[in-house]
Amino acid sequence: MKIKFLLVCALTYTTLFFSQSKSQLEAQEFFWGEDDAFKDAVDIPEKWQNESAVVIYKNENYDYHKFGKQVEYKSSLRKRIKLLDQASVTEFSTFTYQKRFSSSKGYSGYNASHTIVGLKIIKQDGTETIIDIENEAVVVDNETKVAIANLEIGDILDFFYYSVEPFKSVEAFGFNPVEQTLGEEYPIMDYKLYFQTENDFFINFNSYNGAPELTEIATEKNNTRRYELVATDIDKHKYERWFYPLVELPTYKFQVYFARSGKFEDRALAFLPEDEKIIKKTVSEEEVLNYYEAYTPLGDLGSIERFIKENDFKNDRERVIAVYYYARHRYLTQYVEAIIVGETDILASPFYATKNNPHIFGNEKEFARHFMAFLYDFDYDYDLIIGKKRYDGSLDELLIQRNANVFLKVNTSPPVYLDYFRLHSDANQFNYLLEGTDVYEISATKKRLDKITTGKLPQTTYDQNESYKEITITLNEDFSGFNYQGINKYKGYEKADQQFDKLIFKDYVIEDYEKYGTEPFIDQITNKKTREKTEMELAALVTKLREKQLENLKESIEGELEIQDVSDYTYNIKETGRYGFDTSFTYDESFNAKDAFIKKAGPNYIMEVGKLIGGQVDLSDEDRKRVENVFMNYPRSYNYHVTLNIPEGYSVSGLDKLNKSVDNKTGAFISTATIEGNQLIITTTKQYKNNYENGADWPLMIAFLDEAFQFTNEKILLKKN
Template sequence: MTKHSVKTLFIVFFIFVAQAVIAANDDPKRAAEIRQMMWSNPDPEFSVTAIPDKWKDKSAVIIAKYNMLSYRKTPLSSNLDYVRFNHNRIMLLDKSSIEDYSQFTIPESGTYGNIRSTFYAGFKVIKPDGTEIEIPLSQAVKEELEVNNSGFNKLKLAIPNLEEGDILDYYFGEERRITLATKYFSFDPVIFQLHGDYPIMKQKITFDVLRRCFINLKSLNGAPDFELASDDKEDKNTYTLIDEDRESIKDIRWLYANRQIPSVKFKVTYASSFAASAPTFIGEPGVLKSEVTKEETKKLVQYMFNTSMYYGSDLNGYMRKHYKKEKDLNKLAREAYYAYRNIDRIKNTEAKLLYGRNTNESSGVVKDVIALSNYYRWNDIPHKVIIGVPREISSIDDLILENELMLMIKVTTTDPFYIGRFTNHSTIGEIDESLQGTYAYEVDGVLSPVHWELSETEIPMLEASANHTMSHYNISVVDLDEDKVNIDIKKESSGANRIFYQNVLMDIYDFKEEEKARFEMEEDFEGYKKSEQKKLLQRKSDYIANREKQLNESLKAVIANDLDLKLEEPTDLEIVQTGRFHDTPEFIYTCKVEAGGAIKRAGKNYLVNIGKFIDGQIHLTDEERKERMYDVYHSFARSYAYRIEFTIPDGYQVQGLDKLQNKVENATGGFVSSAKIEGNKLVVESKKHYSSNFNKKEDWPLMVEFLDAAYNFTQQQILLRKL
């Protein structure tokens, strides 16, 4: 449901591994039936060819949009049937929308574990004179994609000869048959946002459900409710939502759509009466459930902990062996976190890296919280277990699905701290940005779960200074006429700002010795089978041989992301400090790079775009500067500082320092810059910060002030005047 879904809990989950693949629309008879349903007997709105005058200056207008879902159980079998069709009719009004709709990707049908999926699609273009042109799927081209090292086929279909004023009418469909292994199956959660990139004239969402299924559903942010129609003969309930006249919300910066855009979310669950007795958020069969009580949340979390009572046993054994005589609970709580990080993640990281797997994911957070809480409870270390909902999804009052829950720990010893992230590089004291500033529940983690009672708590928001990046750029001119400079770079990042740099520029070989100095680490894959050891050692040799080249490629991408300059290959990357422990929280690296794109000749003098030597800044469009319709949601409060030391070439003096003096600060943030000459160097310092992770839309003009000041600084030039 969100990019932060790696932090959420799934009671039931499936990993699909492709077993076989065949073309889409592979059942000709069924494909013809669906084509007939979509195009020969459509709803009236799918015959409309005109759009309102108020939207004729838009890039495109969605005339009609229909999402249909069906959840059924095959009689006298252990199979479930899931059907989903999306039918869209859109008028394309400019080149941008034509480009957006000029190509489609269609998955191929296939069998994935215990699930058989068959896909269907159809495309036709309606010209302004009424001519209809169907695009046959036989024109699609198969592409081979690598997903987790497994082949997974998709088809790409080009829509040729699209022109302004054309209507594209197309549908996608999937029919999925699930062979049940248990009497419980939770279908994928579904969320529909009623606004989109283009205005929508009319849209409809329907889903029908076997009446004995369980349905969690909630309409949010002013979305209309579903209407129910029961069919006793077919033993099903059909729910329908009809909506119309929605404006577009394309490319809105810092928007949490689930919090602000009219949306509906729902999930259907099939469960026997016995399976339904487990403490999940399902309600009564065939009855919409739109609220989750505090008591239901408590029972679910209790169930999670009670069924995971042995999590943390390895950690407990390690701590008893190495900290048997330690009585300071503050120290025990901290050391246990880092020991758990080593046991659970670091010991497996090298092998995962060599097998090409993701080594930085923040998966299994629920398991991690349970394991660490268990250890703390077994050793009477005071702590709270915090139960919240990520702020980009909803407030906890709008909780409706199990997988929206997120767990965290607050240690409440005499020197308290939060534990909010479990990754290779996370430290104590971090609060996951998805929970900062939210209301959540907490329980006393020292008590046995059976005695838990939920109370409300507010999670603090870390200040901008906690998420800070300091960039040092020492610049020396190589050749004025050829527009070349050398840049010595040093970056120091802390808090959430450091995560990107750590994940991209550092691997296990940058911090393996750091871990070995603190924990027991096996050498050269001890514990693996000899055949596996041999394979891993060869992979390690190959990786090390190419490591410097790969890291330099990543480094160049990082610098290009930061600086709007023409870059040569960077060199001399050094990880000065890993930023992986709370007493050394900054990630620090240095490197060198030659660059161009900042110097222009002006007669016998030269103009230097000195503003380009701070990281790229946001350039707001004229449309963005207007009155904002939605509140501003940032991931977290944050701050940046830059120090540019530009060595003035011999025989020149600098003019234009006055344009580098700025000070714009207000309640939402600020940008401040200054410049001075120190010996043979021009020293430019600037600071920028975002005060909060949230601003009301009424405060948007204040944000525009400092965002514009920062961008305008990047356009400033100094004059190197020949003496």
């Protein structure tokens, strides 16, 4: 394992290293000099003596200054960690960092800033050794690694990461937000977060779930402001499955925004405090309304109006949904081939070659304003929805504008939700992490958003988000393996990842071309020679993608079923499922497997039929002790229908172990097994009924999770008649 600086630093940096340079020595003096209050700290409280490691001191610093048009941002992290067992010695035996970063701030470039890393080892006898990181490091896979020799139980690692990043900015600029829990995988004895800013730097900062408040430190200069957050005796926390740390643990969140004048403050993409001297801790409904008033209807509706005139719709709701899918093609998928041709250098200027001026929505604001124009012109009642993902806390904790999710609700019966386009996104769908959350609903009078209320988003059920597999297994005559025929269907939120993995661009752009009668990209190329060359190279690219896709899918099925020798894999898309949240993405697959799930037992054979439903959650003893609440993405179900063709001359025994039933308010695992003629029919359903469970109900979840896992261990006996 490694010390990973990429995981603990909030921003990205350009990095230059100077072995024992003046800057290096200054940084060492800053962290390890005479004023270091923790230079002699080595003792661990009795209560933590049995921990793997303990952080004696953790310090984070953020410093923001301006000099004319120049802005300077400094950040640093220091940790002093005592290793208490062999596991932590192994964990920290390799020190890893990344030497090159790119910066997105202002006009800074690769040589504009520098970052210094320091590391020293303190042995139990008090001997200190500063590691010459630059000279001892090796680069592996773009990471710089330093092996720490002779590390022992009882040693202390004291390291820092210090960055100075100057850049020019003549307008408003938002630094990357930081949202972090106080606790981590090891307990922390002393922790300090330090801020320093001056005029024109605005701070949104708040503490949650019992974290200490940020306090101001008196300064001698009116334009300089200092703040700190101090905490002690912070317990460790295991970051486990289905857990939202920012919701449950002591946490702080902040963003610093730079704006030189009032006009830049007005343009800021942030909920700014009224004055840079004020730490903004909350955002009111009125402030949310004031920010989103800028979302006014705007867009050229010519193509949408023509689409509406050329088609008939049963009702207003059907028209909204149809326009959404048409617009997805009009403003996104019709350009996909051109974008890919350009990115792969098949054609240097694809849009020039087609004399086509693309119009692609660049962000959710452009999307929302365009659809607001359509909804306004066709006299629909609608709301702009402002929500916050469940893992980031409740709506009343909204602090950072970047965390707000924006989409539209059209008030038909029932309502239709319209979210920013993705390649396979559906009408009446929004991010599943917003399901069931409180949101702001901003309504309009004429073209102006002027009224804000709160509402709650609907939530899907487990049967709406379904993964379904229909499998037929035929054993080889010599029982050396089997043939697998599968029909796979995914709907609701379950299909998005499947579509992304199993559809290449040709699968959906051709479908959209045909559905909307659009001229394909290739046919739009005006020069015949260029068109023929592009068509040939694009076809070659598709062939390569298909080959790679087949290999990936073969590896995927091997991983899912935990088998190694898969051959003759085939795959065929039946339905893309791209025109309705409740429609299924469907594909067939088949393959042959050798030496899998079957073992000879005298004249009979044992078959591990339970493994055909894939891997299941295997809870450890530590997992079973859970007391935390359970946060999942969405309710869902996984259903299997397995048919085993029983070999002639054999019968099946052991069905009783394949019939299971655990069903409670948190979920279920139910399986049945019957013999129908010469076939064994197995059905299973696994249901996660909610997206949240109280920690007190964890034992109920354990019940059905264990039953599902146990099923994968069940076998049948194919008995010679």
